[in-house]
Amino acid sequence: MANKQVQALNKAARAEIDIPGDKSISHRSIIFGSISEGTTHVSNFLTGEDCVCTMKAFQALGVKIDFNESTKEVTIEGKGMGALTAPSEDIYLGNSGTGMRLLCGLFAGLPFDTTLTGDESLSSRPMKRVTEPLAKMGAKIDSSDGKAPLKIHGGSQLQAISHESKIASAQVKSCILLAGLNAQGTTVVSEPEKSRDHTERMMQSFGANLKVDGLKVSLEPGSKLIAKDIVVPGDISSAAFFMVAAAILDDAELKLKGVGINPSRTGIIDVLDAMKVSYKLENETEVNNEPIADIVVSSSKIQATTIEGDIIPRLIDEIPVISILAAQAEGTTVIKDAAELKVKESNRIASTVNMLKALGVKVEDTDDGMIIEGRVGQAFEPVEDSICADGDHRLAMSSAIAALKSNKPINIEQVEFVATSFPNFFDIIEAL
Ligand code: S3P
Numbered sequence: 001m002a003n004k005q006v007q008a009l010n011k012a013a014r015a016e017i018d019i020p021g022d023k024s025i026s027h028r029s030i031i032f033g034s035i036s037e038g039t040t041h042v043s044n045f046l047t048g049e050d051c052v053c054t055m056k057a058f059q060a061l062g063v064k065i066d067f068n069e070s071t072k073e074v075t076i077e078g079k080g081m082g083a084l085t086a087p088s089e090d091i092y093l094g095n096s097g098t099g100m101r102l103l104c105g106l107f108a109g110l111p112f113d114t115t116l117t118g119d120e121s122l123s124s125r126p127m128k129r130v131t132e133p134l135a136k137m138g139a140k141i142d143s144s145d146g147k148a149p150l151k152i153h154g155g156s157q158l159q160a161i162s163h164e165s166k167i168a169s170a171q172v173k174s175c176i177l178l179a180g181l182n183a184q185g186t187t188v189v190s191e192p193e194k195s196r197d198h199t200e201r202m203m204q205s206f207g208a209n210l211k212v213d214g215l216k217v218s219l220e221p222g223s224k225l226i227a228k229d230i231v232v233p234g235d236i237s238s239a240a241f242f243m244v245a246a247a248i249l250d251d252a253e254l255k256l257k258g259v260g261i262n263p264s265r266t267g268i269i270d271v272l273d274a275m276k277v278s279y280k281l282e283n284e285t286e287v288n289n290e291p292i293a294d295i296v297v298s299s300s301k302i303q304a305t306t307i308e309g310d311i312i313p314r315l316i317d318e319i320p321v322i323s324i325l326a327a328q329a330e331g332t333t334v335i336k337d338a339a340e341l342k343v344k345e346s347n348r349i350a351s352t353v354n355m356l357k358a359l360g361v362k363v364e365d366t367d368d369g370m371i372i373e374g375r376v377g378q379a380f381e382p383v384e385d386s387i388c389a390d391g392d393h394r395l396a397m398s399s400a401i402a403a404l405k406s407n408k409p410i411n412i413e414q415v416e417f418v419a420t421s422f423p424n425f426f427d428i429i430e431a432l
Contacts, residue, residue, distance in 0.1 A: 003386075004415040008403065008406050008408075009249060012250075012252060013245065013246065013251075013252040013254060014252065015431070017256050017428055018258065019238050019257060019258060019259050020047075020048070020072075020234065020235060020424065021044040021233070021234065022198075023238075024196055024235075025202070025232045026232050027051055028174075028198055029045065029076075029230045030054045032203070033078055034061075034063040034078055035081045035106070037079060037224060037225065038226055039076065039077055040075070040076040041074070041075050041229045041230070042076070042232060043072065044231060045067075045074045045232055046232065046421070047069050048421045048423055050094055050096035050420045050421060053093045053099050054096065054099045054102075055074065056092075057087075057099070060087040061084045061085060062085035063077065064076075064077040065077070078227050080225070081110075085112070086114075090117050091116050092117050093117065093122065094119055095345060095417070097122060097344075098171055099118075100127070101129075101130045101171035101172065102171065102178055104131070105175030105176060105177070105178035105179040106178040106179065107154070109158045111154050111155050113152060113154050115149055116152070126343055127143055130176075131143055134158075134179055137158040137176075137179055138158050139158060140152070140156055158179055158183035158184070159184050160184060160186050160221075161187065162189075163187075164190050165189060165190065167191070168192055168193040168195040168310075169191070170195040170196040170198070172189075174199040181219070183221060184221075186219065186220050188218045190217075193215070193310040193313050194215060194264055196262065196265055200217055201288075203219070203225075204289070207223050207224060207226045209222070230288050233287060235260065235421070235422075236266065237265075237317045237394075237421070240268050240317075240318040241321050241425070242256055242297070243279070243295065246297035247275075247277045248302070248324065249299060249404060253296065253297070254298075257294050258292055258294065259293060259294070260290055260292055261291045261293050262291060263291075263314075264314055267312070268315050270311060270315075275303050275329060276301065278300045279297040280296050281293040281294070281296075302325060304326065304329040304330060305326075306333070306335075307319075307369075308334070308337045309337055312337050312340075316341070317344075319338060319341060320351075320355070321394070322335075323352050323355075323363075323372055324401055326374060327380070328374060328376075329374035330376045332371060333371070333374065334369070334371050335371075336368050336369040339367065341369070345391065348395075349365050349368075350365065351390040352395070353370055355387055355395060357383070358382055359381075359399075359402050360381040361373065361380070379407050380403075380405060380407065381406075382408060385408075386412070387410060387412055387413065389415065390414070393417040393422065396415050399412045400429055
C-alpha cells in the first residue's frame with residue numbers, strides 16, 4: 001500500500017485546472033457506445049481504473065474498443081446489443097459500484113452467462129438493491145448473500161416492471177432501465193428524490209424511447225440505438241476537491257475548467273452559496289445534452305450550514321470533502337438524511353468522522369450523517385501523523401486537501417485508491 005506525505009501550502013494558490021472526465025458519464029459512454037449501432041468517439045474519457053474496467057468488460061464481450069490513454073480518446077465500434085458475445089472469463093470490475101450495478105442490469109437480459117467480480121470493497125457492498133428488482137423482471141442471478149460475485153444466468157426473457165425505489169440511487173435506476181432495453185413491456189422506475197440523470201440523457205440522445213416525468217422515468221424498448229460522439233464534461237465530484245481547497249486557503253483563486261453542472265449533480269454549488277463561499281461560473285455552455293462551465297472559487301469566510309433532504313443525492317459523493325469545508329467554517333454544520341454514505345466505497349460516515357478526528361476537529365457521527373464544529377479558518381492541528389484512506393479514493397483526496405491547511409505535514413495511507421477516479425490528483429497538488 002502506498003503512502004504520501006502532503007505539506008501545507010503557505011503561498012498563494014492561483015491556478016487553472018483541467019478537470020478530468022466525469023466518472024458516471026465515462027462509464028455510460030462505453031455502455032451506450034457498445035450496444036448501439038455505429039462508431040462512437042469519446043473524448044475526455046476518464047482514464048481512472050473504474051471506467052477502464054467497464055471498457056475491458058465490453059471488450060471481453062467482443063466489442064472492438066480502441067483506447068488511447070494519453071489523448072483520453074476512445075473509439076467504440078458498436079454493432080448493436082445482438083452482437084455481444086459470451087466472455088471467456090469472469091468480468092472484474094475493480095472498485096466500481098457503478099460498473100457492477102449497471103452491467104448487472106444490462107447483462108441480465110443477454111442470451112449468455114456472465115460473472116461479475118470486484119475488489120474487497122466492492123465485494124462487501126449491497127447488491128440486493130439491484131438483484132431483487134431484476135429477479136422480479138425474471139432475471140436469474142446468484143450472489144454471495146446479496147453481494148458480489150454475481151453470476152448472471154443468461155437466456156431469460158425479461159418482463160418490464162414498475163419499480164418504486166426506496167432510495168434515490170442512479171445506479172439502481174440505471175440498472176433497471178438497462179434491463180428494460182431487453183424486456184417486454186414498458187419499464188417504469190420512480191425514486192424518492194432525484195438522483196443523477198446521465199443515463200436518461202444519454203439514452204435519449206442515442207435514440208431510446210424514454211420519458212421523464214418528475215421523479216418517474218419510463219422506457220419503451222425496441223428503438224434502435226444509434227452511435228453518437230461524446231465529449232465527457234469534467235467531473236464536478238473531482239472539481240469539488242479544488243473548490244474546497246480554494247475556499248479554505250488564504251489568498252487563493254482556482255479556476256476549474258470545463259466542469260459538468262448537470263442540476264442533478266450541483267448540490268455542492270448550492271452548498272458554496274449556503275456557506276458564503278465566493279465563486280463564479282464562466283463560459284456556460286452545453287455538450288451532448290449536458291451543461292458545463294468553468295468554476296472559479298476563491299478564499300472565503302466560510303459559514304456553517306445544514307445539509308439535508310433532497311439535496312443529498314445531488315452531492316452524495318462530495319460529502320467527505322464538504323466535511324473539510326465545514327470544519328473550516330464559523331459555526332456548527334449538520335449533515336443528515338445521508339445514511340447511504342454507509343454503503344459507499346467505505347462506510348463514509350465512519351471514515352469521514354475518523355478523518356476529521358485525526359485532523360483535530362470536533363465532530364460527532366449520527367445515524368444518517370454528522371455534526372461538525374468549524375474551526376473558523378484556523379489551520380488543522382492533527383492529533384495523528386497519519387490518516388488512512390480506508391480503501392476509499394475520496395477519503396484520500398479529502399485528507400490531502402485538509403493537509404494543505406495544517407500546522408504539520410500529514411502522511412496519507414492508501415493513496416493508490418485515487419487512481420480509481422482521479423489519476424493525476426497528486427500531480428495537481430504538487431503543481432500547486
Ligand atoms: C453513480 C451513482 C451514485 C454515486 C456513484 C456514481 C452513478 O451512487 O455515489 O459514485 O454513476 O450512477 P448511487 O446510485 O448508489 O447513489
